[in-house]
Amino acid sequence: MNSDQGVEFDVQAELNRLEELILDNPRIPFTRKTVVDEEQLLDQLDLIRMNLPRAFEEAVEVLRQKEEILLQAEEYAQDIIEAAQVRAAQLLDExxxxxxxxxxxxxxxxxxxxxxxELQRQTLGEIEQMRMQAMQELEQMRQVVIDECEDIQDGADDYADAVLTRIEQQLTDMLRVIRNGRHQLRGEPQGNSSEESNS
Known part of the structure; x- marks a missing residue:
């Protein structure tokens, strides 16, 4: 997945899509586990990873624009000061x-x-806070995905074990019926353990 150039990248929206990708997938029967499409999940993580630097660049661009505005304001203030000095020189005595x-x-x-x-330091601090928050959210989502995968694997193993246990019991019952039928054909009494073990 690639975002179009010139379109603002919304980190929070993409993280929400990642959460929906996990929550909207089907569940494994008889468990609370969810089957997640690994390719879609990795694509979404790649999209967020690739666009985070651009999101930071946009934040830096906002900071640059703020600095230009502050510079213009400072120049304007300087012009006012210089004009005031000229006016004061004309009016004040010696x-x-x-x-x-x-x-x-x-x-x-x-x-x-x-x-x-002070404004520049404050803006840089806000940008750093946004970056740290985004990294923490990504790490949390990565851990959730890892935990979900482990839970899915455990659930699949438990489900397979239950199925195999049920099949084993069915085969045991069928073997008992077959042995009883053989005994009846031979005219032997049922329940002879030595005969059943030798048959």
Missing amino acids: MGIIRQAEMEAAQIRQQVAQECE
Whole structure:
């Protein structure tokens, strides 16, 4: 299975499809086990595995766009600061008020830079959290699949053993009937253990 280029990949939706693939398959008679199509299951896991890097790339692209917006905002703020400085230089006298305005502008620049860095760290943290969550969900689904396969194998063995036990009992009953018929044909009494063991 391959997702089309340009179509947004929904990790949660694909994990839900994987769960449906397991739950919607037929069950083994007389057990609570489910028969899973191994090829479909592996295809779905491959689809998720192949698209996870692209999902991370999309998240990084979102981060890049946010950084561009923040950069534009910082440039806009810088333009405002510069315009304010020019206006202040025109209005203020020579008593040091211009120097005070320059200090305040530097403080504003520093504050904007700190806010941009904080937002960048927060966004990177969210992306890492999403990646870890996706990996944990994949590991959980992989363990569920392994457990389901083991349960299916155990259920199949138990079912086969029950069938063979039933056939063995039927063959034993048929052998007893055949021996009794032979005894009747020979005119021998039934239940002679030594005769039955020698016949």
